[in-house]
Amino acid sequence: MTDYLEVKNLSKSFDSFQLHNITFTLPKGYIMGLIGPNGSGKTTTIKLILNMLKRNSGEIKIMGLDNIIDEQKAKAELGVVFDTNYFSDDWKITQVEKSISVFYPNWNTERFAEMLRKFHIATNKKVKELSKGMQMKLMLACAFSYDAKLLILDEPTSGLDPVSRDELLQILSEYIEDGEHSVLFSTHITGDLERAADYITYISYGELFFSGSKDDFVDMFRIVKGGTNELSADLKGKAVGVRTFPTGFEALVKTEDVAAFSTLDIEPATIDEIVVFTSKRGEDYE
C-alpha cells in the first residue's frame, strides 16, 4: 500500500459553513501540511477523517480501510495530537499509560518509557503540571508507543514557543525516517511547513485550492514588486492578489504569467505569502 490516507470528494455542510469536494492523498513515508486561514475547514476535515463529524458525501480511507466501516481497525493505526491535551488533568503520567494502553494491543511499555525519557517527561507528574509543549509530547509519546502508522496533528504548534515548535518538527522528521510512517499536519503557521512538509493541501473557504508537492505549490507563484507607477492594469488583471504601499506594491502572480513583467523585481513566493494573497480572494489591500 502506497497511500496511507485517501480523501475523495469530501463534503460537509453546516448552517454557516460548507466544506466542498475536498480530495487529497497522503503517500506512505511523507509529511503533508494541511493549511488554510482560520475557519477554512482544516479541523472539520480532520474531524471527518476521525469520524467525529458525519460527512454529507465523499470517501475516506485510512491505510486502505474505510474510516466508518472499518473505524476500529483504522483508528488502531492512527495517532492523533490536538492543539490541547485530551487526557484528564488529574491523571499522573503512569495513569495515562494504564488508561490508554489497554485499547492498543501492540502497546509497548518500554517504548513509552523510552519516549518519556527522550521527551524529558517526569512520570510522577500530573498532566496539569506539564507545559503545553510537554502535554503535546505526551500525546506523541502515546502514539509512538503503539507504533501508529499515520499521525494526524491538528494545529499542534499553535501556542508553542519557537524552541518547542522546532523540537516537534525534529520529532516528526525522525518519525517518518524509516519510510513506514506518515504525518498529516494542520497548521496556519506556514513557516513550520517550509521546513517539514513534503506535500501541501491548501483549503480556502471550504474549497480545495491545491494539493500536491510543496515544491510544486511554491513554484506555482511568484512575487512581483515595483514602484507605485509600475502597477499596470495588465498586472492587476493577472495578479492573484495585490498589496499596495505608499512607496510601491507587491503582487502574487502565477508563474506562467510572470514573463510579461520581467522588467519588475520578481522573487519566489513563500507559503505564507501565497496563503495571505489567495485568502484575500484577489482583493487589493494596503
Place this chain on the structure above:
Amino acid sequence: MSNMLKATKLDFSLVRPYFKVIGFTMLLPIAFAAINRSILTGVSFAMCFIAMTTGYTFSITEKNSMERLYGILPVKKSEMVIGRYLFVLALGALALVVSLITQPIVLRVIGETVEKVDIISAAIGGLFLFALYTVFQIPGYYKFGSIKGRVFMYIPVAGFLATLFLLPKIPMDNSIITTLSNSPVLLIVLVIVLVVVMYAVSILFSIRIMKNKEM
C-alpha cells in the same frame, strides 16, 4: 478484555481522584438509617446519593475536553456507552453491598432488630430506586451534557412524589396489589425484570444519541 470493559476501566480511571468523595457518599446514609431506625430508608438514601455521582464521569470528560480522546480510541461508540453503564452499575452495586453490610450492624448496635426480610426489601427497593434515577440521567447527560443533563435526575423524583400522592387513592383491595403483596418472590422477579427492561431502553437511547452526536 472486551472493549466495553476497557471503557469501564477508563471511566474508573477518570473518577479515581473522587474516590474519597464517593466513599463518603456511600457511608453518609448510615446516619440516615440510624436516625430513622430503618434500613429501607438508609439504603434508599444511599442509592439516591450514589446515583448523583453518575454525573462525575460526564463532568470530568467535559471539563477536560475528553470527547476528543473518545473520538480517537479504536472502540465503537456503542461499546463506550455500554462501558459507562457497566461502570455506573458497578458503583451502584458497590454502594448497595456497603449499605447492606454496614447499616444492619449500626442498627443492631443502637438496639434495632433487622430481619432477613428487611434486608431483602431494602436491597430490592434500593436497586429499583437506583435504576430509576440513572436510566433517565445517563441519556440526559449524553444528550445535554453534565450540567443541563442533571435536570433529568429530578424526573424520577417527580414521578416518585406523584406516586406517593396517588397511592392513597388506589384501592388496597386491587387484585394486582393483593397478588403482589401475597407473593414476595413474584414482586422481586417483577422488579428485576423491570430494572433490566429500563436499562435496556436507556442504553438504546444513549447509543442512539451518541451515534447521532457530532464531536
